[in-house]
Amino acid sequence: MIPYGRQSVSADDIAAVVAALESDWLTCGPRVEEFEQRFAEFVRAEHAVAVNSGTAALHLAMLAAGIGPGDHVITSPNTFLASANAAAFVGATPDFCDIDRLSYTLCPDSLRKCWRPETRAVVAVDYAGHPSQVSEIAEFAHSQNAIVIEDACHSIGGVLHSGKEVVHIGGNNWADMTTFSFHPVKSMTTGEGGMLTTNNPEFAQRARTFRSHGMIRQPELFTGLAGNAFPEQGPWYYEMQELGYNYRITDLQCALGISQLQRLPRFLERRREIVQRYHAAFQTLPHLTPPAVRAGVDPEQIAWHLYTVLIDFQAIGKTRTDVMSALRERGVATQVLYIPVYLQPWYAKTYGYKPGKCPNAEWYYERALSLPLFPAMTDEDVETVIQSVKEVLPGGGA
Ligand SMILES: *Cc1c(COP(=O)(O)O)cnc(C)c1O
Numbered sequence: 001m002i003p004y005g006r007q008s009v010s011a012d013d014i015a016a017v018v019a020a021l022e023s024d025w026l027t028c029g030p031r032v033e034e035f036e037q038r039f040a041e042f043v044r045a046e047h048a049v050a051v052n053s054g055t056a057a058l059h060l061a062m063l064a065a066g067i068g069p070g071d072h073v074i075t076s077p078n079t080f081l082a083s084a085n086a087a088a089f090v091g092a093t094p095d096f097c098d099i100d101r102l103s104y105t106l107c108p109d110s111l112r113k114c115w116r117p118e119t120r121a122v123v124a125v126d127y128a129g130h131p132s133q134v135s136e137i138a139e140f141a142h143s144q145n146a147i148v149i150e151d152a153c154h155s156i157g158g159v160l161h162s163g164k165e166v167v168h169i170g171g172n173n174w175a176d177m178t179t180f181s182f183h184p185v186k187s188m189t190t191g192e193g194g195m196l197t198t199n200n201p202e203f204a205q206r207a208r209t210f211r212s213h214g215m216i217r218q219p220e221l222f223t224g225l226a227g228n229a230f231p232e233q234g235p236w237y238y239e240m241q242e243l244g245y246n247y248r249i250t251d252l253q254c255a256l257g258i259s260q261l262q263r264l265p266r267f268l269e270r271r272r273e274i275v276q277r278y279h280a281a282f283q284t285l286p287h288l289t290p291p292a293v294r295a296g297v298d299p300e301q302i303a304w305h306l307y308t309v310l311i312d313f314q315a316i317g318k319t320r321t322d323v324m325s326a327l328r329e330r331g332v333a334t335q336v337l338y339i340p341v342y343l344q345p346w347y348a349k350t351y352g353y354k355p356g357k358c359p360n361a362e363w364y365y366e367r368a369l370s371l372p373l374f375p376a377m378t379d380e381d382v383e384t385v386i387q388s389v390k391e392v393l394p395g396g397g398a
């Protein structure tokens with residue numbers, strides 16, 4: 001069975017993890033710092049804070065920005081739950097504006113319509129690796145004194161475009177903070193893991209503090225214990241000034257991350273090759289819409305994470321379940337990403353969100369199917385996927 005996504009772990013990756021296991025540091029050691037430094041360099045960010053999941057990175061972004069009760073946060077409904085949940089974690093209200101029908105990312109016009117005076121942050125999700133319209137979103141959000149968090153869990157190693165300006169995802173000033181995930185289905189992995197990048201030193205400092213219980217060890221930041229009790233502040237001394245968490249990542253995971261980061265450019269190249277083959281094969285297939293690229297975005301620089309096609313199931317007279325099982329019989333696993341988040345029972349129950357809220361996201365969800373895409377796919381695997389899709393859909397000539 002060809003899965004829809006899969007990690008690539010090499011002998012070098014394994015050796016790196018073994019070396020970490022044999023070292024003095026299993027966690028909070030030199031590999032965490034090295035991974036942060038290398039990742040920051042890779043995405044051209046001033047600061048990188050490594051954490052134990054992409055979800056933790058999103059939560060820390062909310063905490064670092066001081067988002068809380070009474071605040072309103074807008075994200076895309078076409079995302080994994082965590083992009084919206086992070087706002088709820090801090091007591092803010094997660095809300096959703098619609099996506100566009102081309103890149104399936106957050107639509108800036110819809111964002112302006114959904115805006116409220118209490119909107120403090122936008123979480124822009126680079127669905128499938130296609131960059132969001134971050135410069136346009138940022139121009140508006142910043143004019144309203146709100147911040148932009150780019151959820152780049154799908155777009156590690158990609159770039160953003162605005163006119164002639166091209167900047168790295170994770171290392172630009174349109175997004176105030178950018179979050180990444182290293183879950184095994186993502187473009188590089190640490191098992192579980194994540195990263196927050198920013199050019200803002202204050203956000204980086206706050207994220208680091210919240211990552212480990214809100215504990216502070218820098219003497220210049222100490223304010224003293226309650227009632228100035230025990231004023232001696234020796235080498236053991238620390239303070240907790242905020243309510244933080246344990247979102248630390250281990251040196252074992254960072255060893256894998258450092259090794260995977262070196263392989264990432266080749267991973268991305270292979271992903272692009274596979275996407276090109278799919279494009280060539282599916283461009284003229286009736287009832288199927290391959291992923292499109294927004295004008296002004298360079299297709300050669302997209303860090304494709306998913307290859308999601310839209311299929312007009314009504315027109316072909318088959319359900320999505322039928323198509324998925326027919327593909328499965330041919331050895332091809334597929335996935336559906338994503339159910340509009342606001343339709344989830346908890347969101348409906350908690351915020352009263354109803355069907356019809358984001359018509360494009362619902363239109364998209366009815367049709368979406370993600371085909372296998374991962375760097376270890378062989379040319380033969382790619383051909384199997386193409387032939388299977390052509391056999392299962394009418395008009396494929398197979
Ligand atoms: C995977 C993912 C997350 C969450 O990352 P974890 O590492 O699984 O916590 C958040 N947002 C998007 C868009 C994702 O794909």
